[in-house]
Amino acid sequence: MPHLYGKSDMLTKEQASDTFDRIRRFSSADEVEAIFTGSHFALTRFANNTIHQNVEEENSVISIRTNFAGRTARATTNQFDDESLRRAVEASENLARVQAPDPDLLPMPDAQEADGMTGGTPVAPLCRSFEQTAAITPADRAEVVKSIVSVAGTHKLTTAGIYSNSESEEGIFNSSGLANWHRQTLAEISITMLAEDSSGWQKANSPDVSKLDPKWLAETAAQKAVASAHPREIAPGKYTVILEPAAVLDIVGFMFWDFSGVAILDQRSFLNDRIGTRLFGENINICDDVAHPLQAGLPFDGEGMRRQRVQLVENGVVKRVVYARATAEKMKKSEYATTVGPIEPTGHGFPLPNEVGEMPMNIVFRASEA
């Protein structure tokens, strides 16, 4: 079966490992880390019942972090020849050397620590790479768009949207022996149907394109546009509203930046002094779970720590937040240590250095069982 670009030239874990060996030879730092990201991405965009943008991209990037006695910095390149790697290592080291020492910076984790063998319950490795998704061609996408336009025509509507597919890989290696690798595919369809004075929208994505049903998505968006035709104005005020899941996420999505240990320590979270209290309705249960079958994403974080399933809210009560390694260490020594619930690295840290620490990224609301 042909790949996204006719022939796959995605980086393998073995090639990345060899590249990391070269990086280590070029570096004089106490510790070295490299994050590899690569993707083949294609997107067909349509509007006014016409394909008006159609793009494909192939790119691989390597980001190098070096540590010198509590000082760390990062440099990034998308060229993998020796000279480019040497330059990126040198840039990272030069930046690291002029930093003030960071007392919270930890040594890089080894494989045992990163895999959660020292505590917590890590999620199992995930299989999220599907050949059928990677093999979608521009002509395949055009045919799907044609079927969506056909639905629009049936309902006398105008449609706009996207159909994209990608295969990507991400890996992290460090000089403590850590070597994590993840490969996944993703297909996404997003459709807007426009009528004279109304519109409807529907979107779905999945690593497995066979899980997407373009016709159903198009019909659903069309039905929403038809059902909301001729809207009338209502006065501003307080109403009971029912929101579809995507609208709920739009409203609450930004809230999850605050379910972070650093946000608590920085006193910029709405959860300051509120963990353990009921802030939501009793029927609200929220967890972060990268392994949920409807989720996508990496099973490890920006330092390579394996991601854990974390119950954030239970029966409306905020139970805990997520942690990067250094945040957990700092929280344990802080004045909040006894009031914020369990404190341990949960595999939600961003690549270092960064100022925001961590956040949950695979939010799952559990339906009420009442």
Place this chain on the structure above:
Amino acid sequence: MGIRRVRRFGPRAVEAAAARAVEIAKASARVKQEDVRLAPEPAAVAEWTTPFKVDPFTTSVEQNLDLLLRVDAEMRAVSGVTLAETGMNFQREESWFLSSEGSDIHQTKYSTGAGYTAYAFAGSEIQKRSYPNSFGGQWQNRGYEQIEEMKLVENARRVAEEAVALHKSDQCPEGTSTIVLDGSQLGLQIHESIGHPIELDRVLGMEANFAGTSFLTIEKLGNLRYGSELVNVVADARQEHGPGLGTFAYDDEGVAAQATPIITNGRFTGYLSSRETAHTIGAARSGGTLRAEGWNRLPMIRMTNVSILPGEKPLSLEQLIGATDDGIYMETNKSWSIDDKRYNFQFGCEIAWEIKNGKRVRMLKNPSYSGITTEFWNSMDEICSRDEWTLWGTPNCGKGQPQQVVGTGHGASPARFRNIRVGSAYS
């Protein structure tokens, strides 16, 4: 249209990318209503670099860290400050545009930005103050001289003290009021309620699935009273407008930078256009606004420097406040919200002062205002003059699928608006 992007430059990789682009374009042609029509444009051969006095990349990291740490120390010296954030950003972007029509354009753009924020957490409330603007500070297409002129250290303590003082100030009242907006907030108001709705791709529905559409349907061109007689807005990418984030010599389809009158004495007179969209408004030539985030993105219509022109009669901010009997002066954006047609909006600011009989009489916290785009701009009855005009930079404008983030410029002076709904966000 088909685009194929690769990071390798070898002849075989380039040939393969070109062949794939052709294949993609042919696939696009399977679902179309009419052919693409590009407005003619003469081939250009040019070399251009952002004018600057000091190349920011010749300054040392140590020097810049030292400056930021001095700002940090000033803010954290204020009792009640619980978090201080500072940042500095330099970018150099080199691009080559070559077309089968004969264009060969090499541009090197520099941009420089810096800013900081002091946060104060107390009780159950967080207050913050930023300088010289929120969300990354002030950005322009200039060199390091931008940093040297910003008086970063000199303003740090005042800003931090204001963040703490907000906790003791009164809540912005809810109701209808005269408001005076500082230039940075007016810049964002322009961005959201003028800059986005005049993007012709939005008007034509091309962004309907993501960024949204526009209330400015084409029959409104030349007919709509967008604002009061004092409202004069241009989209100007030329260097003579200033070193904005939307300043360049040529856009990313080889069209020379231009100045387009957008609102003239209150009347709606122009859109942001491209070669593909120009014919839809009867224009013979693109307005030169097509830009891409980088080598791996498709250029699309983006704001250049969409600026409101200053008032012609001399008027400072203090004179404007002095001439206001009863109102609220609001400074520095804290939040923004506007619908997908860019018609119904609400903004929050970091700080405000109540004005009584021409004087600031008390500080107000959590100020917000809301309105309808055309009603709002028609309520503007004063705007300060050139001395108060600043070309603000918005470095984080997102649009398109896949999403692209580019910088835009917005020149503005403080201005006054009558009968504005205030305080609803916190009521």
